[in-house]
Amino acid sequence: MLLLHGWRRLILAFAAGGLASFSQAPFDFFAVCLISFPVLVWLLDGAAADSGSGRMQRFAAPFVTGWWFGFGYFAGGLWWVGNAMLTDFERYAWALPIAVLVLPAILAVFYGVAAALARPFWADGLGRIAALAAAFGIAEWLRAMLFTGFPWNAVGYAVMPTPMLMQSAGIVGMTGMNALAVFVFALPALLAGNKHVRTGMALAAFLVVLHAGFGFVRLSLPAEGDATLQTRIVQPSIDQSEKWNAAVRDRIFRTFLDLSAEQDTQEAIRPALILWPETSVPFILQDRPDALSAIGELVRDDQVLLAGAVRIEGENAADPEARFYNSVVAINSAGVMYDAVDKVHLVPLGEFVPLEAVLSRLGITKLVELPGGFSRGGSRHAIDVSDGVSAVPYICYEVIFPGIAVHESRDAALIVNVTNDGWFGYSPGPYQHLRQAQLRAVEAGRPLVRAANNGLSAVIDSRGRLVDALALDAVGTLDVAVPLAPADSLRTSFAGTTGWAIVLAFTLLAALLQWRQKSLRE
Known part of the structure; x- marks a missing residue:
């Protein structure tokens, strides 16, 4: 994939994004992201190699690759928005292309930004995985905030298809879940190299066990009270x-x-x-x-x-x-x-x-x-x-x-x-x-x-x-x-802060590994 150039790279990025859309409800095939995100990493490896020396050139190729990935993801996950125009087709036919093409194209900009944000920290091994995870955490937060916000189908939902796997959101918020999800999904990209493979797989196993284990424990706790409201x-x-x-x-x-x-x-x-x-x-x-x-x-x-x-x-x-x-x-x-x-x-x-x-x-x-x-x-x-x-x-x-x-x-x-x-x-x-x-x-x-x-x-x-x-x-x-019983005490009102701490940790890890790689080369 490093050798793919031009439209071939972009078509593959689009296809990878479209495949990733099946991780969302009602399909919940989250395992497809273990293919889509490694493909994105490898395509960004090629985009980084093709980047010119100019400041804009360094970011253009990763942005375009990330944009095509996002376009496939949102076109595949939000095509149904076009059904709203079919309720009165004669009056709203003009809006159908906006719903099925323009909206995904606009949302894809945020994934292009994520790829571009990761570019300064791009290096071999685990560092680029951490950089991409942090960048997606930031990009998804921006998507929820800018221009009235439209955070539909944030990538973090892919790792929360059941209540047991939803509980971590009460601790790290959606910002943290988005970053952690991309980190785990992208880790298989390490299998194509020889750096940080064992460390990456161990981290992936640890995070998955922690995620599922916390959910199991939390759902096992009794409810705090038995008050109900007949509705x-x-x-x-x-x-x-x-x-x-x-x-x-x-x-x-x-x-x-x-x-x-x-x-x-x-x-x-x-x-x-x-x-x-x-x-x-x-x-x-x-x-x-x-x-x-x-x-x-x-x-x-x-x-x-x-x-x-x-x-x-x-x-x-x-x-x-x-x-x-x-x-x-x-x-x-x-x-x-x-x-x-x-x-x-x-x-x-x-x-x-x-x-x-x-x-x-x-x-x-x-x-x-x-x-x-x-x-x-x-x-x-x-x-x-x-x-x-x-x-x-x-x-x-x-x-x-x-x-x-x-x-x-x-x-x-x-x-x-x-x-x-x-x-x-x-x-x-x-x-x-x-x-x-x-x-x-x-x-x-x-x-x-x-x-x-x-x-x-x-x-x-x-x-x-x-x-x-x-x-x-x-x-x-x-x-x-x-049941009006509130959730147990295994949650925090500072989940947003915890999420940003995860983004910061991934950023620092990416910067540290990039610095170490440069030092070894010198």
Whole structure:
């Protein structure tokens, strides 16, 4: 592979990245990364050898190689985003290439940056593996932060396909998991040489045993308390093409009411919390007092409804000064919205258009048709849902942001995630979304309840285990006594700091081995 040049090197990098995408949910073939990342290392060996003496030339070849690897990875893992454009193909056909090609191309820049960042520390043996691991840890962090962030399918998820293998995230965070995952995945590249082979294999074995062993021990510990919250999750599987159809909106609303109605009168199983998915109410609630009255008739005195809904600030939807929010609203038995939390992380082109004045002239509009799009929420807070129990809500893809719930859920007993994955059809998207929600529960040490329009609705305990779930496209309700016990003390609120310490350690190791190699040559 050192001898590959030009398009052959780039095609192989693309193929290696595409293969690595099968490490993500729902496939979970993490072993493919033990092939993909060594191939990337060997291709970067060749790119480093081809680098010129100029400063830009030294970084260009590694960047391009890393970019093609990333393009294959994101094209293979995110092709399903294009399904959102098929719900109204005539109107949004223009966006299909953006979803399946432009988005992966943009995200691939971060993997190109990772390869370029590793270049100054590139040397024979273990040092280049450590450099690449540190660089990927930094690049994945940047992907979660820059330009509103889109940390979907971070490479670290590949080593966390089951709850037992998720527990390390509570200690080292996603930054640490991303770096450690790349380090272990890339170590087989040492087998093609004669330096640090035994050391590298021993390190790989040690990290894998430590990772799995910690998870086993943590899941073996008893829960801290036995408090529960009886919860009913509603999954209606409303067809996306009907979601905002004015002719059927009353029927959709009635579907939610019927599914939410009491199905058993026994006090022991009456839900204290009823949860509806994202934008479940197909109209502006403030404009429909009859709808609020109907909800008031549904909700008992000892119950609360949390519903995804469009919230308006202004006189009505026709008000040109009105502001719209994608929100979670809390409604009591009096039919009163007593609290609301607005979405903070909006989806570019889905809920708002960056540089809208310019892009609208090119015919580029948002997928959610509201005047001016959604406005960004100012802050997030927990909502009281029962006596002594509060829940912090996250809307749609907000739950993919690493560490987001660690501090925001500190005073809450429960994390709530409402979403509408109906945009993506029967594809890997909903499974990947659920997997990332599981990790947020592990990071925060709090249980998570998830209502999705067409699935996958689920209840997740504080250690990332699925308590119960509804299948994709199923119609029905999920009645579960949600265990409110927090995770045990084998976790830390400083996981982010620990993760950066791992990145720093890999950087120092790479620098030390490079310095030693130069000293021996001299």
